[in-house]
Amino acid sequence: MTDVASRLAAKRGAIVRNQAFWGVVAIVLLLAINVISDPGYLSIGYNSETGHLSGNLIDILRASAPILMIAVGMCLVVATGGIDLSVGSIMVVAGAVSMELLSSMDGTTGDAVLTLAVALGIATALGAVNGVLVSVVGLQPFISTLVMMLAGRGIAKVITGGQNTTADNDSFAWLANGYIVGVPVVFLLAIVIVVLVALLVRRSALGLMLEAIGMDSRASRLAGVKRRNLQLTVYSASGLLAGIAGVFATASVMTVDVSRTGYQLELDAILAVVIGGTSLAGGKFSIGGAVIGGLLIATLDKTVVFLGIPASATPAFKAIVIVVLCLLQSERVRSLFRHRRALRAQSQKEAVAA
Amino acid sequence: MRSIPRVARAFAVTGALALGLAACGGGDDDTSTSGDGGGDLVTVGFVAVGPEGGWRQANEANVQDTFTEEAGFELKYAPATNLDQRSQIDAFTSFVDEGVDVILLSATEGAGWEDSLRRAQEAEIPVILVDRGIEPDDNSLYVTRIAPDNYEVSTSVAQWAVSQFPDGGNYFVLEGPAGVSVVNERNKGWDDTVSSVPGLVKVGAQTANWSTEEAKSVFETVLRANNNDIQLVFAQNDEMGLGAAIAVEEAGLTPGVDVKIATIDGTRPALEALGEGRLSFVAEYNPLFGETLLEVVNQVLDGEEVEPYIVVPSETFDSPEAATAALPSRQY
Numbered sequence: 001m002t003d004v005a006s007r008l009a010a011k012r013g014a015i016v017r018n019q020a021f022w023g024v025v026a027i028v029l030l031l032a033i034n035v036i037s038d039p040g041y042l043s044i045g046y047n048s049e050t051g052h053l054s055g056n057l058i059d060i061l062r063a064s065a066p067i068l069m070i071a072v073g074m075c076l077v078v079a080t081g082g083i084d085l086s087v088g089s090i091m092v093v094a095g096a097v098s099m100e101l102l103s104s105m106d107g108t109t110g111d112a113v114l115t116l117a118v119a120l121g122i123a124t125a126l127g128a129v130n131g132v133l134v135s136v137v138g139l140q141p142f143i144s145t146l147v148m149m150l151a152g153r154g155i156a157k158v159i160t161g162g163q164n165t166t167a168d169n170d171s172f173a174w175l176a177n178g179y180i181v182g183v184p185v186v187f188l189l190a191i192v193i194v195v196l197v198a199l200l201v202r203r204s205a206l207g208l209m210l211e212a213i214g215m216d217s218r219a220s221r222l223a224g225v226k227r228r229n230l231q232l233t234v235y236s237a238s239g240l241l242a243g244i245a246g247v248f249a250t251a252s253v254m255t256v257d258v259s260r261t262g263y264q265l266e267l268d269a270i271l272a273v274v275i276g277g278t279s280l281a282g283g284k285f286s287i288g289g290a291v292i293g294g295l296l297i298a299t300l301d302k303t304v305v306f307l308g309i310p311a312s313a314t315p316a317f318k319a320i321v322i323v324v325l326c327l328l329q330s331e332r333v334r335s336l337f338r339h340r341r342a343l344r345a346q347s348q349k350e351a352v353a354a
Numbered sequence: 355m356r357s358i359p360r361v362a363r364a365f366a367v368t369g370a371l372a373l374g375l376a377a378c379g380g381g382d383d384d385t386s387t388s389g390d391g392g393g394d395l396v397t398v399g400f401v402a403v404g405p406e407g408g409w410r411q412a413n414e415a416n417v418q419d420t421f422t423e424e425a426g427f428e429l430k431y432a433p434a435t436n437l438d439q440r441s442q443i444d445a446f447t448s449f450v451d452e453g454v455d456v457i458l459l460s461a462t463e464g465a466g467w468e469d470s471l472r473r474a475q476e477a478e479i480p481v482i483l484v485d486r487g488i489e490p491d492d493n494s495l496y497v498t499r500i501a502p503d504n505y506e507v508s509t510s511v512a513q514w515a516v517s518q519f520p521d522g523g524n525y526f527v528l529e530g531p532a533g534v535s536v537v538n539e540r541n542k543g544w545d546d547t548v549s550s551v552p553g554l555v556k557v558g559a560q561t562a563n564w565s566t567e568e569a570k571s572v573f574e575t576v577l578r579a580n581n582n583d584i585q586l587v588f589a590q591n592d593e594m595g596l597g598a599a600i601a602v603e604e605a606g607l608t609p610g611v612d613v614k615i616a617t618i619d620g621t622r623p624a625l626e627a628l629g630e631g632r633l634s635f636v637a638e639y640n641p642l643f644g645e646t647l648l649e650v651v652n653q654v655l656d657g658e659e660v661e662p663y664i665v666v667p668s669e670t671f672d673s674p675e676a677a678t679a680a681l682p683s684r685q686y
Contacts, residue, residue: 162405252570306579312532
């Protein structure tokens with residue numbers, strides 16, 4: 001009996017210590033708050049006008065797709081002990097390239113495919129520039145990606161001539177707004193990409209090698225890990241994923257907003273990665289955790305609007321949720337609570353005995 | 355020994371990047387680089403907002419096209435870096451130090467300009483506010499402000515709303531970023547008229563940061579939270595109104611029939627949408643006042659008195675026909 005109980009307790013301890021667990025708790029709590037304000041919040045209906053599923057949960061899944069993309073890219077970069085501040089700017093470059101190309105084309109599917117290839121190619125190339133600056137030149141990741149963050153938005157402005165370009169292409173818009181058997185295409189794509197990346201890094205030694213670089217890059221080199229190539233690959237992959245996020249974000253309204261698209265989303269991505277239990281010190285990463293973090297941020301954004309929180313109070317509300325979450329994740333804060341609980345139990349026992 | 359070439363290489367790369375950027379950026383301020391036009395040109399420093407949307411683009415291009423060398427001016431155009439006030443203050447200060455003849459200022463943020471404006475006053479450089487006002491609005495610090503009247507424009511939207519919904523209805527407001535003077539003025543104009551009509555119920559207001567993408571995401575959730583029971587949207591710029599129209603369509607409703615959307619600005623995409631019936635009302639916030647500005651600058655330089663606030667007249671468009679009629683001559 002005691003054996004089973006202690007094993008259960010140990011398992012529970014492991015779950016509670018897993019940081020992503022608290023992300024899930026936060027998502028459930030936020031959804032619960034929404035359900036309290038409107039009991040029908042979780043219901044998913046079939047919209048006969050448009051012919052696909054609709055509901056708040058579906059909206060959250062759609063809104064989370066771009067964040068998932070950049071969070072996964074950021075996760076890989078952080079694993080090597082780096083950071084990529086340029087994801088938001090690469091998003092706007094990919095969006096600007098897409099809209100600028102599409103606005104001068106006819107709107108066929110072929111055009112959409114070509115545009116997608118060019119936009120993602122440019123995004124990957126920008127990521128590769130980050131990679132070269134970090135791995136070959138040996139600059140700090142923070143600085144090299146900061147350069148790209150500032151340059152990227154400038155490049156986007158040059159591409160569109162400072163304007164917010166609009167375009168028309170049904171196939172391209174389908175990527176962000178379409179549905180397959182009622183489920184949003186954009187979320188399906190995001191999940192497929194996340195699963196592919198996860199399989200690639202976890203079913204091969206790639207993930208371990210990335211972590212090795214993050215732990216101790218010299219030791220990993222002595223152990224035969226090709227640091228330069230891997231860093232180049234990881235930053236390019238982050239650029240590519242940011243490009244996909246940019247396509248998702250602009251395709252949903254078929255407009256690129258050079259000063260707002262992807263603005264400060266690098267912070268959301270870093271937040272998602274940290275909430276998911278990946279240490280910014282590098283050497284350890286969790287793609288599942290980053291996905292949970294991304295979903296949490298999307299849920300939080302949607303909750304703020306659903307509850308009708310005044311615009312001026314929105315940042316404070318988000319900050320409070322995130323601070324509470326980080327406190328819960330902290331081992332030290334939790335042990336403080338445990339300690340107090342134990343003290344209280346003890347004093348009660350003494351009171352009973354006396 | 356090894357580290358020096360590496361540092362040198364790093365500088366070379368960043369230097370090359372910076373050069374590349376400078377080359378890219380050089381295209382749009384050709385007026386400022388060709389400064390060698392002799393002493394008879396009037397130098398005008400334009401502390402501008404930079405890329406923000408279709409309206410700003412039209413406004414700043416119009417100012418740049420007005421103050422040409424042929425007209426006897428040398429315009430120094432200084433757009434803000436990513437809408438940052440700090441970069442504007444820096445540009446403003448350097449114009450004062452250079453001793454330009456006039457400074458035109460479109461502030462990204464209203465507050466915090468007193469010290470800079472006082473410096474300009476001490477240097478006896480007249481400052482003219484273009485579009486954006488300052489807070490607190492102390493008109494001893496500047497010569498005049500030239501702008502369309504936000505209060506008047508949003509009042510015209512509100513009057514249309516009242517006439518369209520005699521039996522009342524639910525409405526939602528899509529605002530710009532909290533705290534910007536434009537947002538406060540547009541809210542005030544709307545509220546002062548609409549609050550007198552008991553039937554019109556405000557369901558809520560939320561910022562979408564002037565962005566189409568955010569407006570779509572916000573309004574899609576607002577429709578859900580209210581079971582699609584919203585008849586009117588007041589979007590404080592065109593971009594957000596277009597985002598709301600997409601959200602309405604995706605919810606399976608028809609914009610213009612189920613939900614009427616009114617916007618401010620009057621850019622070309624908005625008028626096209628009005629022509630298609632996706633928007634229901636567009637109030638122009640006229641950006642093309644370069645001519646008026648030129649007149650005022652000349653008056654100020656001649657030492658004449660000018661009014662502290664000069665209102666630029668704006669039009670409204672309330673039907674697809676009005677939009678189609680206006681589109682061919684639309685410059686922005």
